[in-house]
Amino acid sequence: MTLPDLDPALESVTLHTACGSPDTAVQTAAYHALWHYLYRVAAAMTRSQPDGEALAQDCAQRALLRVHQQYDRCDEPKAFRVWTRRIVCNLVIDELRRRKRLQPLPEPGPDLAQPDHVESAVLGEITAVSLRQLLAQAPISDRSRRVVIGRYLDNNDDETLALTESELANSEVLPSHIQVTRAKNIAKLRQWPLLAQFLDETRG
Numbered sequence: 001m002t003l004p005d006l007d008p009a010l011e012s013v014t015l016h017t018a019c020g021s022p023d024t025a026v027q028t029a030a031y032h033a034l035w036h037y038l039y040r041v042a043a044a045m046t047r048s049q050p051d052g053e054a055l056a057q058d059c060a061q062r063a064l065l066r067v068h069q070q071y072d073r074c075d076e077p078k079a080f081r082v083w084t085r086r087i088v089c090n091l092v093i094d095e096l097r098r099r100k101r102l103q104p105l106p107e108p109g110p111d112l113a114q115p116d117h118v119e120s121a122v123l124g125e126i127t128a129v130s131l132r133q134l135l136a137q138a139p140i141s142d143r144s145r146r147v148v149i150g151r152y153l154d155n156n157d158d159e160t161l162a163l164t165e166s167e168l169a170n171s172e173v174l175p176s177h178i179q180v181t182r183a184k185n186i187a188k189l190r191q192w193p194l195l196a197q198f199l200d201e202t203r204g
Contacts, residue, residue, distance in 0.1 A: 016080035020071060031064060037064045037081065038088045044159040045092045049099075059095060063088035089121045093154070138192060142170075144185040147178055 018030030042056035158175035165173040
């Protein structure tokens, strides 16, 4: 089997098989196609960065290397693309978090004492973790939960969330579908007593 020009949109099983092919030409073509897919995912997450394109290329390359090194860990060919997408997403998130940690803290002013600023940051992290745990119990579907958490806690944009849901559903999910899902479920969550109680306690 020779596939010199593999399509980046190859379905998971075919791409998985090609990436593990003993034919060097086929394997090289498969990883070349996979890089384009990983780059698209990374680029959707880094577009707000001043060096977004370069960062996306770097993360895609690092993800490709990790996929090659950990290829045997993917024991479900049908989920191969989802597995590779998760790898590149985690690399991008780690890099964005690293950059955020390296940003200088604001200078203390008359209304912003340094200890208070640090305490607020720590409390913010605790609140985010607690909210994530609470949403895991919310009376909404798994897809709705992924969309809400992905947008408001993981800061993923609609294009990235649509890519994720498309992979999981094996059918195209548009960013507009994500927007509708989010709007419906935010309205539903506003009526959920546990969330209302959590928000009241947080404000208090």
